[in-house]
Amino acid sequence: MQQPADLLTSHGLDALWVTKPENVRYLSGFSTPKDGLVLLHKEGALLYTDARYTEQAKEECFIPQHIARHSDVIQHARTLLEGKVVGYEADALLVNKLHQLAGLQAKKLVPTEGILEARRLIKTPEEIQLIRQAQQIADEALRQALPSLRAGVREVDLALQMEVYMRSHGAEDRAFDITVASGYRSAMPHGTASEKVIQEGELVTFDWGARYRGYYSDCTRAFPVGEISEELKNLYRHTQKALNLALEAIKPGVMTSDLDQVARGYLEEQGLAEHFVHSLGHGVGLAIHENPHLARFRPDLPQYNVPLQAGMVITIEPGLYVAGVGGVRLEELVLVTETGCEVLSHAPFAEV
Amino acid sequence: MQQPADLLTSHGLDALWVTKPENVRYLSGFSTPKDGLVLLHKEGALLYTDARYTEQAKEECFIPQHIARHSDVIQHARTLLEGKVVGYEADALLVNKLHQLAGLQAKKLVPTEGILEARRLIKTPEEIQLIRQAQQIADEALRQALPSLRAGVREVDLALQMEVYMRSHGAEDRAFDITVASGYRSAMPHGTASEKVIQEGELVTFDWGARYRGYYSDCTRAFPVGEISEELKNLYRHTQKALNLALEAIKPGVMTSDLDQVARGYLEEQGLAEHFVHSLGHGVGLAIHENPHLARFRPDLPQYNVPLQAGMVITIEPGLYVAGVGGVRLEELVLVTETGCEVLSHAPFAEV
């Protein structure tokens, strides 16, 4: 990482009060970041947490720690920040906590967004290795669940089976509530597993991931149960084609909105674009959704459109959702490389 | 509930912008409250959520719904709030969202805390029934896990077994990361299950709960594996005595700090109070920790000391933690009744 002093100076700050859990973990290594915060200042960084975590913090952190009760943190930090220009994360600080920051007696409190997120855009080899492992655990979870996929099984039971596999094979947790969406429910982009019983002739969407040492994975597959309709098969094949076209187009320098358009343009040609109701993908790392956004260009949000760079980890996840028919989404987790990309997800695909 | 108009008037507000998930669920019945908000105004209440939840909201909500994209919510709400005095929940609104509220063109934006929490203090019979069911699922999860408790088993495997039981028997989720803390780890008040292997002669703390239709349960037990030391047995028996003394003292009118002192005073007499490092208990409902706080009287926080009232649901959870020896916590979930209390938790106790 750029030296803290340079990073802060470039934003006109003397220090940054870091409360977003993934940024706290990024800066410290502390694995319970919701119960800590990091003060980033020009000489370095300091983790604050409470006495429950003294030993854990000592073991995990690569920055110094200060153990204090909540009420004492401000008092301690004031000795470092009084009269200084102090940034805080406006998208990760509650209004009532902002009132507490007045106690720092800073010269100025500056709302910021995205400073550390910009650093997290390019992954180090160590980070890539952790994401790879998170995805491997997830790949295997689908493999061991697929034999249970048949008519008569409830969605929630498959989801639970996958989660149990991941958590008993090294995952800290599921990455998010697992989607298992069958039949009419597959037409919903966010079909968290329900008690619905899967039926013959349905297509079933799985969207799942693991969290491994703080890092996430994310992958989507769709599998038919028995024989499915020609209409569903068509949706499946066009989604797969859109996915592959986008994967082939990935390389450094390609703008994220242009990549989105590769998939969307193909679906437009097929007269299906109206059913692709979300964006193409997103970055993955210490958060399940992070920069970059892979989406259509929006004139009101030009900052979302950035060139791909080697070291980014992104998802490519075209989907088609047709009410009354069903839906398909297929998602790969991808590392952008110097020459193109490496697909990190290796979960099996259906043959449709 | 008191009529919205009266509630708002008593706080000098024309409306309240409700973003705390448990309050959103309380006011609407919406089961995905983190993706919604409620506008409480003098004529009633309105749920805002997005198009992913149109059908779900229609099915679940007992108040009207308005479906809109995030960017359109402020625009719609402005027609109701322009020129009005609008409260917001300062402990449940991010600073950058507060900036968006400027778009409401309210006469005044007022930070508030605890308005709806005060309403949630006394549970309705329907709420009590849901908490009862959440606790029943949890009771059974321990019963079916106990046969697996033996030397050689990992803490995480027991925790996962309990969670799987709860989620496959109606629970929406675990109430919190389950504590299974054995041997030296039982000396930590918050020992989320680790990969530690349980050994002969250890005492094992279980702290777990279920979430059922939004409502939580919370319970703690400790079980020996084989023969444990006299020192641990003593800690166990004194904890159990402190628990029972506190349970016997519960009735409407008793101040929460006095109830805390019933348990703490007993442990003081035994020379053990220094090892009881947390408060006696907390309210449970749509949040796992809510009002009232059952804790020592603090002159700087006099508002935490309130009289018990019939209809409160609270935990009683004395614990003793001795570094190098181990720890014990025992927790019951309790309904305050007109004449005393009813213990809602029925998980078995060890015989020590």
Ligand SMILES: [Mn+2]
């Ligand atoms: Mn995704």
Ligand SMILES: [Mn+2]
């Ligand atoms: Mn508790």
